[in-house]
Amino acid sequence: MTQRFTRAQRAAHENHIGSSIAEYGCFVLSVFDPDGDEAPFSYSVGIAMDSGHPEVIVFGLSPKLGAWVVNEYNRQVRAGKKFRPGVAYRGFLEGFPVYVEPASPRKAANFMFACNRLYGDFGYPVVQVVIPSTAGAWPWEKAAPRAFRRIQPLICQPAARESSRR
Numbered sequence: 001m002t003q004r005f006t007r008a009q010r011a012a013h014e015n016h017i018g019s020s021i022a023e024y025g026c027f028v029l030s031v032f033d034p035d036g037d038e039a040p041f042s043y044s045v046g047i048a049m050d051s052g053h054p055e056v057i058v059f060g061l062s063p064k065l066g067a068w069v070v071n072e073y074n075r076q077v078r079a080g081k082k083f084r085p086g087v088a089y090r091g092f093l094e095g096f097p098v099y100v101e102p103a104s105p106r107k108a109a110n111f112m113f114a115c116n117r118l119y120g121d122f123g124y125p126v127v128q129v130v131i132p133s134t135a136g137a138w139p140w141e142k143a144a145p146r147a148f149r150r151i152q153p154l155i156c157q158p159a160a161r162e163s164s165r166r
Contacts, residue, residue: 017114021046025078026055028070029114030063039151042066044074045114053077054125055115056100057108060151061131069093069129073100083127086159096132101156103128108155128156 020027026047032040043057056073058066069092088097108126109116137144139152
């Protein structure tokens with residue numbers, strides 16, 4: 001079921017997004033399918049505008065945890081952190097490293113509709129926070145369960161990996 005907004009509702013929502021970007025450096029949208037057929041995901045709106053860093057998307061987490069990961073990425077880049085492809089980072093999910101990989105803007109546009117509206121034809125850089133399964137498998141590994149790969153589609157091209165066992 002697609003929700004339709006009136007012009008007034010859409011304008012109020014756009015104002016809320018703008019206020020959040022001005023105050024926090026981004027707005028976070030979490031999307032989930034109540035039937036569980038599609039992967040849940042959370043993404044930022046406004047990071048590229050506020051700090052010049054890429055927008056971020058993460059798949060496969062609950063809306064609350066996904067929003068936390070997006071906000072943590074925003075906090076770190078606003079503090080000056082530079083993420084490099086192929087490097088495992090800790091501090092996003094307790095006990096698990098993550099990768100922060102450049103995402104395909106074309107593929108990201110299929111998920112990040114609020115960013116599409118904000119940036120229009122100018123496009124925007126995007127990174128994907130890639131998480132491991134609870135057993136430590138990455139979605140590009142053969143050991144990763146099919147269901148896990150389904151809830152975490154890769155819209156990035158994973159780089160060569162440093163060890164994530166640090």
